[in-house]
Amino acid sequence: APHHPADQPSSSDGFIRVRGAREHNLRDVDVDIPRDRIVAFTGVSGSGKSSLAFGTVFAEAQRRFLESVAPYARRLIAQGSTPHVDSITGLPPAVALQQRRGAPSTRSTVGTLTTLSNSVRMLYSRAGTYPEGAEQLYSDSFSPNTATGACPRCHGLGTAHEVTEASAVHDPSLSIRDGAITAWPGAWQGKNLRDVTAVLGYDIDRPWRDLPQADRDWLLFTEEQPVVQVHPKRDRVAKPYKGRFWSARQYTLHTLADSQSEAQRNKAMRFVQSGPCQLCGGSGLTRAALAVTFGGLSIARFNALPLTEVAEVLRPAATLTDPAPAQSRVTSGERSEVAKSIAADLLSRVEVLTGLGLGYLGLDRATPTLSPGEMQRLRIATQLRSGLFGVVYVLDEPSAGLHPADAEPLVRVLEDLRASGNSVFVVEHDMDIVRQADWIVDVGPGAGSGGGHVLYSGPPEGLAEVAESVTRRFLQPGRAVPAHEQRTPVGTLEIRDVSLHNLDHLDVDLPLGVMTAVTGVSGSGKSSLVGGVLPAVATAHPIVSRVVEVDQKPIGRTPRSNLATYTGMFDAVRQAFAATDHARQRGWSAGRFSFNVEGGRCEVCQGEGSVSVELLFLPGSWAPCPECHGSRYNAETLEVHRNGASIADVLGMTVDEAAAALDDLPAASRALDALRSVGLGYLRLGQPAPELSGGEAQRIKLATELQRARSGHTLYLLDEPTTGLHPADVELLTAQLARLTDAGNTVVVVEHTMSVVAQADHVIDMGPAGGDEGGRVVAAGTPAAVAAAPDSRTAPFLRAALG
């Protein structure tokens, strides 16, 4: 049973004291961590850093917080998220900033997430320039998400659905009787409309294209709805009736707005052209709001500017030396005290974002299009303004996706959080950042059951003395990468005149049969090139037979997928179980050993291993299945043993354990060896896919590729494969990328880790900056050549790595 830590008063000696932490793989860990400091948690992947920082320290702070706001929920919370720890003293409230994909709400933008939009609306409302005679507007009127602000035509969405002749009439050679107006309904409703049209005097038997344009326009677009008496001629049974006319537009927009049936609405979407709303130009705002300017820009244009330019628009007002007192009735407030104070506040907040390398983003950028690293940095910057102090911030690799040139400003932001009286805990792999921490907690020495100990807790210098630490040999700056022989390309992929996002008529050559690193600051266009352009261009090239994107997306979204099923090795395991004497006597085939189909699985949880528990106010929570206790199988199936282990036992093994236990199964061994070679020996075969990190998912995909019998030339695309990896794991990964390349494939990695870039055969450095100031190739060639390029922001860091 979980041990419930007792609440104890904060100790005043400046330390958070953790005693007896046993979450996941932690081995009864005792550790003292200083408050009001920047503390880096280090160790190889799977060593237990997150289990300590997030699973123990943050989880316990969260639990205490929930208990304090809802004491009656004590029992319910205890079932869910109580960390396994004897006691923690001196623990302040905690805020976790983890890496997550953008919120699904499409209306969330950089501006709303950072709350900058509130101030920008205030700026336009109170300090904007109004047209002569216009009413001053409230700030709400500058938001498309409010009743007063939303454009009346598109209701603030910015996109409008327009019915056009081309979208409503698919075949103009047809007559109306034969169905020329595709946007009209079918069946009897459509027949009625045709009858009404005939009564109104239109020729419904001539081909559509031969009707006069004025008739066509009226039939398609009129807002009139005449009602006429229809006498059905051909049908003697039907009685005369009154019929109402609907133009194609009226009918389609009515369906889109009012139909209860999603199928009807989807059908109607086929008869409209979607595009920016004509009335508001896509901004979702009213004409009155758009007429107000600041620095000569409407709020819509202001929101579309990259943040670097937003700063320049704000600067004159923010630095006014003789602001006028605020007056309620002048047309422009741009030179007033109000303008100065709002603009100065906005400018300082925008500069934090540009300092974090996010200057290429606009306020109107939708958050679902942001990378997890960009999201986290936006959140960190927003926290600086929250005014919280005495809090522990727990951050998950804040350097992810950051060019080394942008690491310094990030450290400065962390220092600002500390200076406002907070503790900053970062789980971090970037040694340039770890070195600048006040304190290191090094976890290890290995991963999974080979880790879980705190090897060191103290100032960075002291780690050098800890022989067991894998981290220590990476902490000294300037470790040169061993030289390697450059591979010779077998061909060239010529990319010509491509435009996507900020790539503008780009020309670039990609050598085939070698490893290429694509570098550049955030927003310079690396992902646009590698993820957006290369797959399409490469499939047309004769040398490339297959394009494989090895990304960080989950290997499955349900607990039913795990690495055993994903790599295909579970098929071999199930067949081996079916081949045992016991299974053969019962007549059981491999299907019996699947937890996804009826037969062998536990029917109480249907093979999930867990059942959902309804909590009163907490979203869906899971508990082990009371019938199979998490094994996923029924009792008879578990009676079958192979080499002393049941099928559930096999799923419970780590990759390392399974490699020993299944060494008589070649198909399984191949997959297991590949997983170990990318440093995943610590993962359990049955660990549900949603519990795996993005980096783990990516390495599982890589391992799956490594074990494939190779035929032909494959182009592998990897976007920041070192995210979440300790430098020791980076070495393993680089060796595997070299293996893929040596086998005759092409490997392209988007990378910020210079030790990897230094080992590539070819480097494409994008830049020079982010957004509109990027999208070009600044330098290309061997690592040594790019390291010597004068204008490259990557060059100095690459030089250091080359030693």
Ligand code: ADP
């Ligand atoms: P790190 O942060 O150092 O990469 P973690 O703390 O995430 O390591 O993981 C430590 C160990 O705990 C690993 O063996 C991992 O597989 C295991 N683990 C992590 N999360 C869970 C979980 N939700 N359930 C069970 N085991 C987990």
Ligand code: ADP
């Ligand atoms: P990098 O990978 O170098 O960080 P990206 O290729 O992601 O750069 O971005 C290049 C530019 O394209 C940036 O200005 C970015 O804001 C823009 N961009 C990237 N993705 C999108 C998108 N889905 N929609 C609009 N703009 C985008």
Ligand code: ZN
């Ligand atoms: Zn509109």
Ligand code: ZN
């Ligand atoms: Zn069950």
